[in-house]
Amino acid sequence: MSYTVIHADCFEWMACREEYSITAIVTDPPYGVKEYTESEMEKRRQKKGGIWRIPPSFDGHARNPLPRFSVINDDPCERQNVYDFFYHWAKLVIRLLVPGGHVFIASTPLLSDIVSRAMREAGFERRGEIIRTVSTLRGGDRPKGAESEFSELSVIPRGLWEPWGLYRKPLSEKTVAENLRRWKAGALRRDTNSLPFCDLIPSGKTPRLERQIAPHPSVKPQEFLRKLVYASLPFGTGTVLDPFSGSGSTLAAAEFWGYDSVGIEKDAFFFQLSQSAIPQLAKLYPQTVSLSG
Numbered sequence: 001m002s003y004t005v006i007h008a009d010c011f012e013w014m015a016c017r018e019e020y021s022i023t024a025i026v027t028d029p030p031y032g033v034k035e036y037t038e039s040e041m042e043k044r045r046q047k048k049g050g051i052w053r054i055p056p057s058f059d060g061h062a063r064n065p066l067p068r069f070s071v072i073n074d075d076p077c078e079r080q081n082v083y084d085f086f087y088h089w090a091k092l093v094i095r096l097l098v099p100g101g102h103v104f105i106a107s108t109p110l111l112s113d114i115v116s117r118a119m120r121e122a123g124f125e126r127r128g129e130i131i132r133t134v135s136t137l138r139g140g141d142r143p144k145g146a147e148s149e150f151s152e153l154s155v156i157p158r159g160l161w162e163p164w165g166l167y168r169k170p171l172s173e174k175t176v177a178e179n180l181r182r183w184k185a186g187a188l189r190r191d192t193n194s195l196p197f198c199d200l201i202p203s204g205k206t207p208r209l210e211r212q213i214a215p216h217p218s219v220k221p222q223e224f225l226r227k228l229v230y231a232s233l234p235f236g237t238g239t240v241l242d243p244f245s246g247s248g249s250t251l252a253a254a255e256f257w258g259y260d261s262v263g264i265e266k267d268a269f270f271f272q273l274s275q276s277a278i279p280q281l282a283k284l285y286p287q288t289v290s291l292s293g
């Protein structure tokens, strides 16, 4: 078995782990920090207020709760909490990564600027942003309480994409080529047809089968994660870390490619779930060879 999931707080785990032991990070953190805290998860499970809200229903179907990030975006103290969390996190991560190691980190358009500032100030180079197209029920609403009066307006765009920040730990060698020879890191693996890794990835809702195998509120699609994970190890060697591994979808993608990976998950329920979900997700769509398109 080439993956390991650890039931722990990633901050504590990373602080004890040896320097230069990780080659790449592919992760989907709690975007707004607080949505996966024990108290917010309890409110979600009890369906009692908190940051998780049921999106408006327009076609009669019941919706699953989604975190409402405008709650955080509108409050300077909350924004500072997000900055502090990611700055502290990035400082721990940069120590673990080999020079030239990449970080792929999911975010939301409302908060990605804060994460980006924290990552840069912790010492990372920003290498761009990957756009995962999605179809959410976030945004697009008419002004609250005056929906008929302003029926032709939306307060905020409907969210149709998810930003994934791409960062790199600075090289230790003079050139990318020298860094690749020494650390096996510093560049992105081209896809299986030798096309460059592209920053616009058509995606969508996680397929029902994957959500049944891994019923986590934020489970990401295998098709999308396999593209990121594949690109993250230039030679397919080294270790991919997901410090917020949830149901283990990143580790499943790594397992699909035969990459070594480690996941950290602090919630006992999601940790247990990942043990059964990873091998099942990794076995899906065995015919996938091409990453392009």
Ligand SMILES: C[S@@+](CC[C@H](N)C(=O)[O-])C[C@H]1O[C@@H](n2cnc3c(N)ncnc32)[C@H](O)[C@@H]1O
Pocket (backbone or CB within 6 Å): 008, 009, 010, 011, 028, 029, 030, 031, 036, 214, 216, 218, 219, 220, 243, 244, 245, 246, 247, 248, 249, 250, 264, 265, 266, 267, 270
């Ligand atoms: C957005 S979800 C990731 C979901 C994952 N991408 C999947 O497909 O299942 C974030 C996860 O990070 C976990 N988490 C939050 N804070 C953590 C911490 N300090 N250490 C480890 N895990 C943490 C949460 O319990 C949650 O499962």
